[in-house]
Amino acid sequence: MRPTVHDVAEAAGVSLATVDRVLNRRAGVRSETIERVETAIARLGYVRDVAAANLAKSRVYRFAFIVPEGPNSFMRGLEREIELSGLRSRLERTDIRIIKVPPFDGAALAAALNGLETADLSGVALVAAGSPAVIAALERLHRRGVEIVTLVSDIEVVSRSHYVGIDNVAAGRTAAGLLGRFVGGRAGTIALVVGSMAVRDHVERCDGFRAVIAAxxxxxxxxxxxxxxxxxRTAGRLLRDTLAARDDIVGLYSVGAGNRGVIEALRDRSASLPHIAVVAHELTDHARQALADGTFDAVINQDAGHxxxxxxxxxxxxVDGLPVIDAQETIRIEIYLRDNVP
Amino acid sequence: MRPTVHDVAEAAGVSLATVDRVLNRRAGVRSETIERVETAIARLGYVRDVAAANLAKSRVYRFAFIVPEGPNSFMRGLEREIELSGLRSRLERTDIRIIKVPPFDGAALAAALNGLETADLSGVALVAAGSPAVIAALERLHRRGVEIVTLVSDIEVVSRSHYVGIDNVAAGRTAAGLLGRFVGGRAGTIALVVGSMAVRDHVERCDGFRAVIAAxxxxxxxxxxxxxxxxxRTAGRLLRDTLAARDDIVGLYSVGAGNRGVIEALRDRSASLPHIAVVAHELTDHARQALADGTFDAVINQDAGHxxxxxxxxxxxxVDGLPVIDAQETIRIEIYLRDNVP
DNA sequence: GCAATTCTGATTTACGTACCTCAGAGACTG
DNA sequence: CAGTCTCTGAGGTACGTAAATCAGAATTGC
Known part of the structure; x- marks a missing residue:
């Protein structure tokens, strides 16, 4: 049987109230006594029963998720997943609010962060667009005891934050490894379509991609x-122009949003032209179709639900002061071909 | 706030004891009253607080994991993950026991299942090797209220069971999609190395693979x-013989265990011979190395920890009578190239 | 040496559920 | 009509922790 606070109290020769004070860092205990209690805790291997503690506290976790608004399919999918998890979390005393902000807009993000009611908020997860104002807002939140997690795209160091998302440099390298092999020894050029070079994830993917192709x-x-x-539309137009202007393109890496336009541009090519090997990101409905009909050869995905x-x-x-299990929290770079689409 | 049993009792106009009897399916309640209580539950949207219930019950989940013994790296990795999860689960009133059985041996597996003390056992997870004796043993366990989950390799229907593992046909198809592209238009033959055609996962992978290559x-x-x-050693010897006997081999699909032997056989080939494209299964240490030095082009993996x-x-x-979240419990077919190895 | 302050102990209530006992109401049997 | 049986209510204790109150002990300041 696991030891309880009662066992700790007995082992340390103190009362239950004292153990409680030590455990919850409340004042009123001599440092010598604190040490006695902590020794007992270590000796017995006592670990607080989080379920019982939360029951006693009637704790409710309150989290805010901040995501960019707009037509980006991946972000809309992410939002759906947040809603779904939010519904289920109700049963676990967890309340999740979604806040939408304009994309690529540090000022708006900072304003949203500063507008958060911190009193009963225990954590924030955000798709980060870095800017000094955003960083300042996050630091402020953190000082008020709000835990912070970056989602999908990371941001320069915030004390004690955590990043949940894929390694985007590795994703770019992976795309290069696939595309290089798919091109099959032909020489030629590769086109890149990105969302914006102002967001860190896209820049990192390009960097990783170029490095492997060059090497x-x-x-x-x-x-x-x-x-x-x-x-x-913009992505499609740009790609169409490039394809029309040169005939040596053997591969395409679609780094971010705008897949719908990319797919249309590719499908409009004459069927007699040689195949262009394509690796894209994010397994949206359009991307699934493109995989199924051979327009895309592979799609790299990050699972929004995960x-x-x-x-x-x-x-x-x-919030509970427990360790994070890294192996469980690493988000994988998923590769999909036509044959392993779920 | 979530409704509690007290709210349900009040809404149904019955006492707390009666609600409790209905919730826990205990006798002594008129069917008409049961209905009144259930209506109130539905109307209020009451959901039992599992944490509080487990606390009150001092419930301990007791699970047995049955894995094949032997040198198979994947199974040893699986065992490590079970141990790790077992250690962490202690904190969540979960006791996990590992039972090892000889591989490819239905009789031994059935004997192990029949030897389980069912009194305080709430669930069994097993790497299934199908046989009538095994199925009978599982049915018996299930009748005694033990929940059953198959791991990695599935087995013919057991009432109310659940399969945790990848879709092996899709894995084989995926391997074919990769290998076909990697071979790059060259004609030739492809070698297959399997563990045993007596286990279902390997058979399914071969079927999926052949279907896509043929089509x-x-x-x-x-x-x-x-x-x-x-x-x-056996796998290595067989492959070496095949490679020596014919010079038209352009690809290799290593379906299951024995990667170490496969890698050695491939490395021993003269460097002047053309590259053989290789897709293998399970990201073990040997496979990582083979990816790093180019012996393997891709590895298909299932995450044992997941x-x-x-x-x-x-x-x-x-055990708690709660729904399973399918999206969360689907095990992905992971593809690793040199560049996205974690 | 007394008051004020700081520390500690004992005890209680609460969280939401499970499970037990005891008592009584009502229906049925003979 | 007494006796039995089935159903229901009332109330309590327990799970492991949090948090509060109150009282007593130890320490400090003056």
Whole structure:
């Protein structure tokens, strides 16, 4: 049987009230006594029963999730997952609120963060767009005891924060490894379509991609990125122009949003032209279709549901002062071909 | 605030004891009264607070995990993950026991199942090797109220069971999709190395693999599988013989155990010979190395840690009579290239 | 040496559920 | 009509912890 506070009290030769004070860092205990209690805790291997503690406290975890608004399919999927997890979390005394902010807009994000009612808020998860104002807002929240987790895209160090998302450099390298092999020894150029070079995740993917292509596929040239800014039409137009302007394109890496436009541009190519190998990101409905009909060869994905559940677990662990299980909280870079789409 | 049993009692106009009898399916309540209580539960949206219930019951979940013994790296990794989860689960009133049985041996597995003390056992997770005796033993366990989950390899229907593992047919199809592209249009034959055609997961992978190669890569021939029987030396020897006997091999799919032998056989080939594209299963230490030095092009993996945690969650949900969240419990087919190895 | 202050102990209530006992109401049997 | 049986209510204790109150002990300041 696990030891309880009663056992600790007995072992330390103090009362239950004293053990409670030590455990909950309340004042009124001599340092010598604190040490006696802590020794007893260590000796017995006592661990607080979080379920019982939360019951006694009638604790409610209150978390806010901040996501960019707009047409970005991945973000909308993320939002759905947050809603779903929020519904289920009700049963576990967890209250989750979603706050939407304009994308690519540090000032708006900072304003949203500063507008949060910190009194009964225990944690914030946000898709970070870095800016000094945002960092200041996060530091302020943290000083008020709010735990912070970055989602999908990371941001410069915030004390004691945690990042839930994939390693985007590795994702870019992986895309390069796949595309390099899919191109199959042909020489030529590779086009890049990104959402915006102003968000860190896209920049990192490009960096990783270029590094591997340069090192391992000397026959391949990578063109400068086409910026679609989360708009399918823009992305499609830019790609169409590039495809029309040159005939040496053998591969395409679609780094971020705007897949719908990319798919249309590719489908409009004449069927007699040689196949362009394509690796894209995020397994949305459009991407699934493109995989099924051969327009995309592979899709790299991060599972939004996993990310949301992981963020919630991490926030809870931090609030409860428990360790985070890294192996469980690592978000994998998922690769999908036509054959392993779930 | 969530409604409690008290609210339900008041709403139904009965006493707390009666609500309790209904909730816990104890005798002594008229069916008409049961209905009144259930209506109130539905109307209020009452859900039992599992944490409080477990506290009150001083419940301890007792689970047995049955895994094959022997040198199979994946199984040893699985066992480590079970131990790890077991240690952590202690804090959540969960006691996990590991039972090892000889591999590929239905009779031994059935004997182990029949030897389980069912009195205080709430669930069993097993790497299934199907046989009538095993199925009978599982049915018996299930009649005694023990929940059953199959791990990694599934088995013919057991009432109310659950399978935690990847879709092995899809894994084989995925391997074919990768290998077909990696071979890069060359014609030739593909070798298959399996553990045993007596376990269902390996058979399914081969089926999926052959189907895609036959349909999409007409230039490629697939050789009959070489059975290594979880023994690296055997697998290595068989592959070496095949490689020596023919020079038209352009690809290899290593379906199961024995990767160490496969890797050695491949490394011993003269460096002047053309590259053989290789897709293998399970990201063990040897496989990581083979990815790093280019011996393997891709590794398909199932995350043993996820599987164990999923099995525990599913067993708990079943014991508590709660629904299983399918999206969370689906085990992904992971693809690793050199660049996304964690 | 007395008061004020700080520390500690004992005890109680609460969280939401499980489970037990005891008593009584009502229906049925013979 | 007494006796039995089934159903229901009332109330209590327990699970492990949090948090509060009150009282007594030890320490400090003056």
């Amino acid at each position: 391992e596929y000397p026959g391949l040239d990578v063109l400068p990125p086409l910026e679609g800014r989360d708009d399918a 990310e949301v559940r992981s963020a919630i677990r991490v926030l809870k662990a931090k | 999409e890569y007409p230039g490629l021939d697939v050789l009959p599988p070489l059975e290594g029987r979880d023994d690296a 599987e164990v945690r999923s099995a525990i969650r599913v067993l708990k949900a079943k």
